[in-house]
Amino acid sequence: MNRGAYKQYNQVQIKTANRGKLIVMLYQGAIRFMKKAILHLEQKDMEGKGNALIRAQDIILELTYALDQQLLEKGDELAVNLQRLYLYSYRRLVHANMRMEKEPIEEVIKLMENLLQAWEQVVQGEGGEPGGETPAASSGLVLTG
Numbered sequence: 219m220n221r222g223a224y225k226q227y228n229q230v231q232i233k234t235a236n237r238g239k240l241i242v243m244l245y246q247g248a249i250r251f252m253k254k255a256i257l258h259l260e261q262k263d264m265e266g267k268g269n270a271l272i273r274a275q276d277i278i279l280e281l282t283y284a285l286d287q288q289l290l291e292k293g294d295e296l297a298v299n300l301q302r303l304y305l306y307s308y309r310r311l312v313h314a315n316m317r318m319e320k321e322p323i324e325e326v327i328k329l330m331e332n333l334l335q336a337w338e339q340v341v342q343g344e345g346g347e348p349g350g351e352t353p354a355a356s357s358g359l360v361l362t363g
Contacts, residue, residue, distance in 0.1 A: 238341040241284070245334035248277040252311070252327050256320050264318070271315045271323070278308045303329065 251274035258266035282304040289297040314322035
């Protein structure tokens with residue numbers, strides 16, 4: 219598949235996905251970019267490493283912004299813990315980028331893979347039906363923008 223067609227296919231997927239599936243796609247994207255960053259680091263391609271990590275950081279920030287602010291203000295345990303985990307992950311990626319270390323990237327990949335696995339189970343459990351109660355609504359995540 220050529221690059222233009224792949225990009226167009228991804229855009230269609232994003233536009234037609236329900237909220238739970240969008241969260242899954244964000245996790246998948248973050249993991250993909252972190253793995254690319256490790257490859258670039260091993261190949262001593264610092265520009266590629268930096269670009270891949272910035273993309274992963276952007277996705278993690280997007281996950282942070284998607285948290286329901288009302289639940290955070292109320293101190294909802296799940297929403298607060300997810301926010302802490304996302305901010306920790308973001309800081310670890312900044313550390314990895316500045317210090318040229320792959321261990322923090324591997325650590326965040328493991329965290330994101332665990333969250334991805336949980337979200338995939340939730341999305342499967344809801345049957346992928348748009349308009350129903352989404353994992354976003356039950357977990358303190360609300361997609362904006």
